[in-house]
Amino acid sequence: MESFDRRAGELLSDDDRVGLLRQMLLMRAVEERGNALYKQGKIPGSFYDGRGQEAVSVGATWALSGADPVCSPLIRDLGAHLVKGTDLTQIFQHYMGRENALSHGREGNVHFGDKGVGVVGMVSMLPDMMVVATGLAMAYRMRAEQRCALTFFGDGATSRGDWHEAMNWAGLDRLPVIFLMECNQLAYSTPSARQFARDPIERAAAYGVHATTVDGNDVEAVFVAAHDARERALAGDGPTLIEAQTFRMHGHGAHDDARYVDPGLIAEWAARDPIDRYSARLTERGLDVTGLAEDVAAEVAEAVAVALTAPMPDPATATEGVFCTSAPAGEQLGRGAERWSGFAAMAQRLPSAAAA
Amino acid sequence: MAVRTYLQAISDGLREEMRSDERVFVMGEDVGAFGGAFKVTDGLLEEFGAARVRDTPIAEAGIVGTAVGAALAGLRPVCEMQFGDFVACGFDQLVNVAGKMHYRLGLAVPLTVRLPVGGGFSGGPFHSQNPEAWFMHAPGLKVVAPSTPADAKGLLAAAIRDPNPVIFLEHKHLYRRVKGEVPEAALPTPMTARIARPGEDLSVFAYGAMVHTALEAVSELEADVEVVDLRSLVPLDEEAILASVRKTSKALVLDEANATCAAGAQVAALIADRAFEDLDGPVRRLATPDVPIPFSPPLEQAVLPGTTRVKEAIRELLDY
Numbered sequence: 001m002e003s004f005d006r007r008a009g010e011l012l013s014d015d016d017r018v019g020l021l022r023q024m025l026l027m028r029a030v031e032e033r034g035n036a037l038y039k040q041g042k043i044p045g046s047f048y049d050g051r052g053q054e055a056v057s058v059g060a061t062w063a064l065s066g067a068d069p070v071c072s073p074l075i076r077d078l079g080a081h082l083v084k085g086t087d088l089t090q091i092f093q094h095y096m097g098r099e100n101a102l103s104h105g106r107e108g109n110v111h112f113g114d115k116g117v118g119v120v121g122m123v124s125m126l127p128d129m130m131v132v133a134t135g136l137a138m139a140y141r142m143r144a145e146q147r148c149a150l151t152f153f154g155d156g157a158t159s160r161g162d163w164h165e166a167m168n169w170a171g172l173d174r175l176p177v178i179f180l181m182e183c184n185q186l187a188y189s190t191p192s193a194r195q196f197a198r199d200p201i202e203r204a205a206a207y208g209v210h211a212t213t214v215d216g217n218d219v220e221a222v223f224v225a226a227h228d229a230r231e232r233a234l235a236g237d238g239p240t241l242i243e244a245q246t247f248r249m250h251g252h253g254a255h256d257d258a259r260y261v262d263p264g265l266i267a268e269w270a271a272r273d274p275i276d277r278y279s280a281r282l283t284e285r286g287l288d289v290t291g292l293a294e295d296v297a298a299e300v301a302e303a304v305a306v307a308l309t310a311p312m313p314d315p316a317t318a319t320e321g322v323f324c325t326s327a328p329a330g331e332q333l334g335r336g337a338e339r340w341s342g343f344a345a346m347a348q349r350l351p352s353a354a355a356a
Numbered sequence: 357m358a359v360r361t362y363l364q365a366i367s368d369g370l371r372e373e374m375r376s377d378e379r380v381f382v383m384g385e386d387v388g389a390f391g392g393a394f395k396v397t398d399g400l401l402e403e404f405g406a407a408r409v410r411d412t413p414i415a416e417a418g419i420v421g422t423a424v425g426a427a428l429a430g431l432r433p434v435c436e437m438q439f440g441d442f443v444a445c446g447f448d449q450l451v452n453v454a455g456k457m458h459y460r461l462g463l464a465v466p467l468t469v470r471l472p473v474g475g476g477f478s479g480g481p482f483h484s485q486n487p488e489a490w491f492m493h494a495p496g497l498k499v500v501a502p503s504t505p506a507d508a509k510g511l512l513a514a515a516i517r518d519p520n521p522v523i524f525l526e527h528k529h530l531y532r533r534v535k536g537e538v539p540e541a542a543l544p545t546p547m548t549a550r551i552a553r554p555g556e557d558l559s560v561f562a563y564g565a566m567v568h569t570a571l572e573a574v575s576e577l578e579a580d581v582e583v584v585d586l587r588s589l590v591p592l593d594e595e596a597i598l599a600s601v602r603k604t605s606k607a608l609v610l611d612e613a614n615a616t617c618a619a620g621a622q623v624a625a626l627i628a629d630r631a632f633e634d635l636d637g638p639v640r641r642l643a644t645p646d647v648p649i650p651f652s653p654p655l656e657q658a659v660l661p662g663t664t665r666v667k668e669a670i671r672e673l674l675d676y
Binding site: 071103124132136166333 | 415425426427429448453495
């Protein structure tokens with residue numbers, strides 16, 4: 001932990017720190033509102049959140065440049081979308097199955113991407129998108145571009161073949177890809193102990209993939225690990241697996257009361273809440289973060305108010321768009337407006353934080 | 357026009373697309389120095405180098421999945437499955453990732469997957485299948501199946517230039533057996549049906565190797581039979597099928613694939629649904645029964661539709 005603290009001190013400005021906290025607060029606020037909208041019947045299907053895991057997707061995505069894609073954030077990784085800059089109103093419209101620019105109602109939950117900012121949406125067959133991310137990295141290597149792909153997966157996903165194919169492939173060709181393992185201890189109801197005999201860290205080494213473990217509830221530690229993995233990737237030193245140790249605080253989805261989880265374990269991890277810890281740390285550092293939660297709440301309220309006025313999709317469009325009818329002009333995955341996803345770009349993105 | 361084999365035509369098509377578009381590259385098992393299990397990629401490594409002619413690990417999900425990533429990044433990957441049967445290992449990446457990508461997320465996946473398919477030479481249960489129906493049933497994938505060298509080259513160009521994932525079925529039994537004139541220019545063949553032999557009395561619908569089986573059978577009969585080469589299964593040229601049936605009033609549909617839910621079943625259903633009034637007999641189908649393809653020659657010949665059975669079916673339907 002000490003080395004992560006030291007590296008964070010070298011890399012992060014106070015603007016970054018406030019930005020990291022703000023994005024974690026935003027993720028929690030969006031998901032709390034999402035759960036409420038689900039209970040009100042305004043979100044169909046179910047609702048999936050990443051409560052207690054906010055530091056993982058926010059911290060890792062903060063380390064990316066605007067040109068580095070995320071492929072793909074999973075259902076606990078809303079923070080990756082938020083750091084990349086996807087519009088909140090569109091996210092709520094998507095959640096509610098209303099007409100929206102991200103999925104046009106063809107998808108729900110955190111199953112969305114935003115090509116304009118370089119985010120490819122997930123599929124439910126985990127960890128398929130690890131292989132796709134490896135392919136993005138392969139293309140960047142072929143074109144000699146200084147870019148790296150970030151992909152997320154959970155502990156359960158390490159049991160499937162695509163995990164092994166992606167790790168082997170990326171290790172073999174030393175591709176610029178970051179494999180971020182969100183070890184939240186549970187694959188739906190199955191604990192990690194019933195998932196594998198060997199820790200994925202050990203297995204990564206066998207594939208020639210550099211591996212490291214971080215406290216997934218420490219946003220700066222996750223950031224530093226992702227930052228260093230990116231540096232390694234761009235230097236040609238190949239892929240990195242980051243094992244972020246965290247815990248799933250809610251059920252698999254809003255329909256799941258998680259009665260199979262030991263309440264003692266939940267209490268233990270609640271005391272390590274990434275947002276509470278980081279707020280205390282920044283306050284201790286002398287930063288004023290008292291207004292952030294209120295700002296974020298107002299942002300969410302405004303987005304929801306607009307989203308609730310959006311129309312439902314036209315049923316006549318349900319069969320449209322199965323095939324692409326015109327060749328995409330140039331690269332499809334945009335780089336967003338910023339040179340960086342979050343890191344070092346805070347002064348432009350958050351004038352209020354810069355002034356703080 | 358040069359006379360080329362079906363295999364040479366595919367090889368020429370790949371080379372020309374790679375020459376004209378630097379985004380195009382090939383990847384697969386043993387496609388580099390070895391030139392592929394059937395030598396389709398022979399010589400490409402020497403001309404284009406290892407970055408664009410990529411030998412991969414034996415990992416079909418890896419091949420298809422990384423190709424999806426490369427396609428999203430703006431490249432035009434052409435994947436070779438060493439045998440079409442092996443695509444089962446990459447099925448999920450095609451059906452759940454590539455096929456649904458544009459509908460769900462608005463992202464195009466310009467990807468071509470070449471499948472050497474078909475039986476007739478004792479390949480046994482894992483080297484003889486015709487898996488096209490798996491993919492016809494999965495939204496978002498195009499499926500093409502050329503029968504001639506000219507169409508093999510032209511449909512490959514069309515597949516590579518298409519902004520969607522395209523399953524390209526190349527029949528192994530045609531590789532060196534079929535020759536024909538192939539245009540020098542790289543002209544894409546439209547994904548529509550073609551009249552392989554015009555006729556008035558009965559229509560035979562086929563694709564891939566079965567087109568040749570049909571033509572051979574018809575040549576041995578004293579009858580004016582039309583043979584329609586479907587060429588593309590998704591999209592399916594419904595109007596061409598219906599126009600032929602309206603002309604002849606009788607339809608025989610051939611598949612080398614297993615019968616249940618095969619491409620031919622779709623064709624038969626289409627005719628029953630939209631050309632019922634034009635029919636002067638039942639829509640007949642001839643396909644491989646629902647068994648794995650057996651190894652031993654007499655067993656394999658017993659299940660694959662051959663000219664004898666096609667002739668019998670045509671005669672019976674003509675007499676109806």
